[in-house]
Amino acid sequence: MDHFLYRDGILHAEDVPLPEIAASVGTPAYVYSAATLLRHYRLFDEALDWGPHLVCYAVKAASNVALLKLLGDEGAGMDVVSEGEYRRARAAGVPGDRIVFSGVGKTPGEMRHVLEGGIRQINLESEPEYRMLSEIASNMGIEVPVTVRVNPDVDAKTHEKIATGKSENKFGIPIAKARNVYAELATLPGLRVVGIDVHIGSQLTDLDPFRLAYRKVADLTETLRADGHTIDRLDLGGGLGIPYERSNLAPPVPLEYGQVVRDEVGHLGCEIEIEPGRLIAGNAGVLLASVIFVKEGEGRDFLILDAAMNDLIRPAMYGAHHDIVPLRETAAGAEMHPYDVVGPVCESGDTFTKARLLPPLAPSDVVAFRSAGAYGAVMASEYNSRPLVPEVLVRGENWSVIRPRPSYDEMIARESVPAWLDG
Structure with a gap:
């Protein structure tokens, strides 16, 4: 609507x-319609009201500061993928502890900027990245909350240019390597592991890829906990599609998506983060x-x-x-x-x-x-x-x-x- x-x-x-x-x-x-933006944000918020959660709007979808303030004042967090988006979110009045920093190519300057300004967590995407962040954070005398973005090799059944969860995509660390990666992270100064991150693509009109990816994340959570790691937060990404053609059947709604999240990871007792952008804006x-x-x-x-x-x-x-x-x-x-x-x-x-x-x-x-x-x-x-x-x-x-x-x-x-x- x-x-x-x-x-x-x-x-x-x-x-x-x-x-x-x-x-x-x-x-x-x-x-833009403010009423529509707020309605769609609230639908996601209500879909996850069965447990602790934060809906982090994906700033890349529409990043005007006025839109960010509208959503931020409603309680939304922000998912940013650059220093520029971080600066926009802060300019809109969103506090650092509601901002998640994602992205496959964070620069040292961007890392320092968000650490100085305050950040909820950094979602790590590669070994070189987390080693660099460890050096920067420890030199600054900061311990930064982090998750690792795992690539679950799940076909999101969407356009090839907006699929992000297959092994051929540039995003994340192969889920098969996750145990070794978390073992190394536990030895690095300046980093505090808080959870797992996953995002498989955009404009998904089928809930089955979400279900499959989240089931893999649930299994990984239990494995990592058995290894002694603290996994209290699951960042499940975004990607739910919208009906671009009004004549077509409508994609699943946030309430149905929220039920999939509850079914697959609700038993883990984790705080849930999601990063919708397209469906909100x-x-x-x-x-x-x-x-x-x-x-x-x-x-x-x-x-x-x-x-x-x-x-x-x-x-x-x-x-x-x-x-x-x-x-x-x-x-x-x-x-x-x-x-x-x-x-x-x-x-x-x-x-x-x-x-x-x-x-x-x-x-x-x-x-x-x-x-x-x-x-x-x-x-x-x-x-x-x-x-x-x-x-x-x-x-x-x-x-x-x-x-x-x-x-x-x-x-x-x-x-x-x-x-x-x-x-």
Whole structure:
């Protein structure tokens, strides 16, 4: 469920008509619903209320500081994968003891920064990483809580570019090596083992891969405890998918996912951490775009929008589907027309969809890409020297720009010509 609904024939974000935002801010623009973000966070929180837990929002999904503050004020933790994301979470007022630092390539500078600022735990992904962290933490006179991310070699049955739990993926330590790794960790200064970490991928629409991975984690927990290690915390990652195509069957809901967690690891008495991102933010955002031209091609018509692959790269990168709807509701029984929906960027890959059935549209009409809240604005670029897309947050009848569109002068002013080239 989301809070983007038609009222009197006009698509609204909560109580705000989207044409009002489009007219004021211009297009393309991202619009987020605070009510949807909070609802989805609370669903995960309630799904785990059978035991101690922390829902750590995956900042990489949508990292605007306003969104992080909204969730942080509700009690969410944060899962970060870079110093920049850590700084955003802290700027949003989230305390260090609710921030988990993940990622396969943490630098020494990033490690020092989060240790100085405070961190709940660091999820370790390789032998060189934990040896480096041990040296840094001990030199700082700090003992840092850590988990080890194990790779359970489970097929998440998702897109190959967002699968992370198979042996061929770059993430984590093979679960077969875990006992030796934990044995070495026990000898290293500056590190305090608190648990196990696992994450098998994103946009999962089947609970069986979660079940299999968590069963392996449960077995490993009992083995490591028998070896004398303290395993009090299980970080189970994120990955639950969202319904990008409204016509398809909906993926499992957080309550069903929470039951899988309880079934497989609930008996261990561990504090549970999860790291959802897409399901919290995905359906909480739309991308608004205006029609520039309707172009008749050879055997097809092109709907050319002012949004492009640099604003929403998921279709070009993953072949991803987004429902596209006009801001003015289509009348029942209206004739639909197949369009190739494209952007203005000078790439054939700048194609959102082909032969999509839409009502007849004309220049200046505005459409919304649904389910664009996750991995939309965060993956945007300035390719073709197009300014970054602005972001807007709606709460009830109030709305504010939370990241403005930079002017061309501001974009160009970030660059400089060296003196030796300037005459």
